[in-house]
Amino acid sequence: MVQGTAPYTVVPDGSITTPQGFRAGGLHCGLKKTPRHDLGAVVCEVPANAAAVYTTNLVQAAPLKVTRDSLGDGRLRAVLVNSGNANACTGKRGEEDAFQMRASFAAAAGLAAGDVAVASTGVIGEPLRMDRVLDGIAKLPAALSADRAGADAFSQAILTTDLVEKTGCVKLEIDGRTVHVAGAAKGSGMIHPNMATMLGFVTTDAAIGSEALQRLLRTTTDRTFNMITVDGDTSTNDMLVAMASGLAGNRELTEDHPQWAQFAAAFRFICETLAKAIARDGEGATKLIEVRVSGAADEAAARAVAKTIVGSSLVKSAVFGADANWGRIIAAAGRAGVPIDPDAVDIRIGDIVTLERSRPIPFDEEAALAYLKGDTIVIAVNLNMGAGEAIAWGCDLTYDYVRINAAYRT
Template sequence: MGQEKYTVVEGGSIITPKGFSAGGLHCGLKKTERHDLGAIVCDVPAAAAAVYTTNVFQAAPLKVTRESLQDGRLQAVVVNSGNANACTGKQGEEDAYRMRAEAAQHLGVAEQAVAVASTGVIGELLKMDCVTAGIAGLPQRLKHEASGAEDFAQAILTTDLVKKEACVSVTVNGKKVTIAGAAKGSGMIHPNMATMLAFVTTDAVIEAEVLQRLLRQATDVTFNMITVDGDTSTNDMLIAMASGLSGHETLNPSHPDWQAFASGFTYVCQVLAKAIARDGEGATKLVEVNVNGAVNDMSARAIAKTVIGSSLVKSAMFGADANWGRIIAAVGRAGEPVNPETVDIRLGDILVLEGSRPIAFDEDEALEYLKGDLVRIVVDLHHGEGRATAWGCDLTYEYVRINAAYRT
């Protein structure tokens, strides 16, 4: 992802691309007065794509959204937090379809053009009187200005401490194209999506099939490379919408500006993914694992995800303990080809293992490094050309406290 191909838009949001508005409000699903219902709306039917959780138990909104996306077009997304509408049976499905119908009616778009997403507690029926009243109030809250994006970003949060946004611009056929995203996610986060909802908007001209392929490729190296706790949710969803209002020639991999667009798109996904990892429940730091020299990229990804997902490694990071033994143990159990005689490990720039043998290092220097907000673990396998990066966080007392009382 060469950054020279795109420009970061400071203060940009999901409504920065042409044609999008957003908003949010409190409808009563959350016990506090925080926003819990939001929407993104496009002025025109947009080319759309999505990826979903790999969990066998998939929440009712995913079924509805898959159905809406059959023709590769969307014009609106309605999202609630505070209730996942998962494992809620036939009633849950009926409620998700009702959310779609009510949103279509009040937003003035076709029912098939509405996606539905939910996040929160599993196994509880939605308070549909609150939801329907909230949806009726959404049109008045939709804005093309930053405040609308702010309200939406707040409406999708659960245990998140901060909103997660990103925005870049690229040049296509001499015209400015903007790509933006918003996401939520903090706990029940694991590769192959997470407890996360993410939304990407762009004003690029692109066919739905091409957008779908790009979305999957970007997800593989971003959202599928994060973990907080090894749990995969029932509700994960990532939706991309392209309004086409930039008016350039249709983008595809043979377009001369395709690489710039794909790099910017992937960068937005990466920023959101890293923000989710950094905001892991109770986390005090972002942990990045770089694996180099694997037999191929797929193998490197598996090893990086095993290291970043290790509870022992995560605990050591919380305690600022330079315990490289936990790292190499995770590498060795990843089920991938590794030469046990050629592994190097660094904590930042501090070499702690060379050729699979311990070497002397300054423990005080390592302690100071591991106390930082970002810890980078570098594993060089010297076994091939494969490389990958994964992101996660430390495992803290606070994580246990939050999840021990999630429903209460």
């Protein structure tokens, strides 16, 4: 809940290559059937302090093993990403392929293998067409650039069923130096945290140690990427990687730095921007749903209620149908697994009060219909029990979700 005057400024034409030191690019190597980009990389010209969070699914794809290995020293020079094939449930061969991707890109880009993280997204259980991947890797370093075109090509290369690219960039002053935080992400289906629930990449030129960056990444993820859901399914491949080049020249940021809170707010804004963009672009979605829970016993309870409501198939279907069905909202709150007082719930849909202390309030159905036909639906639930609050984001459940997922593999 970013409130008040933001300590950062949005850079409208910014991208993941706006922070100093980063180049990016993407190309089509042939993993996708259509000639869209399916291989990309972000490279830092200096060793970047880095951090990552991964899916909590116990079934984890091969590239996660590679990235964990590369991040052992808290530093990265590059992230290599392919789409079109998740390299998950591919056994020993999949692991060998992921390590070979790392080694090949490191060789092509003049880096050490341990400097390169690898991420994959796409179909589960099919071996990678390594001939195509290796051809693409050989050409990729020449496709990298520090301009917007490189960042755009990378953003396209990480997409699967996504309809739009998801990016963001802000800047702020720290120690009198201009610091940028930027990000790019993909994710549309199999979206349900715990963890990143997608692929996400955050770049910054701030000077920040890898341990502070890891702590910041984890707490921020809990309030952003882990608060979105599209379909309740948690992927085997989720990964969020942050890289800090340090080239802005500020004093190293830690929790003790007088401007830590400002940097953390900028970092959170980028993560929240990417997370909301993923929810809005959920498979088949026509609307972003934002559920704001207040008055919960504590923040954990607020999160549980917000995520249960935004994940309810019945609530999602009602929003698709522009139906102000608050009964489904309170029913979802009641099964969230945390204590609520069933007689004390307030519910607003947009500005329309539908329930006050659990008593239905007559409302203008026409006004509700008009609001629910918009593209962003805010549901506010006050449990009137305590001070806990949280926001979760999701999307409506539509015919197209079913169409997309009934035919994905074939």
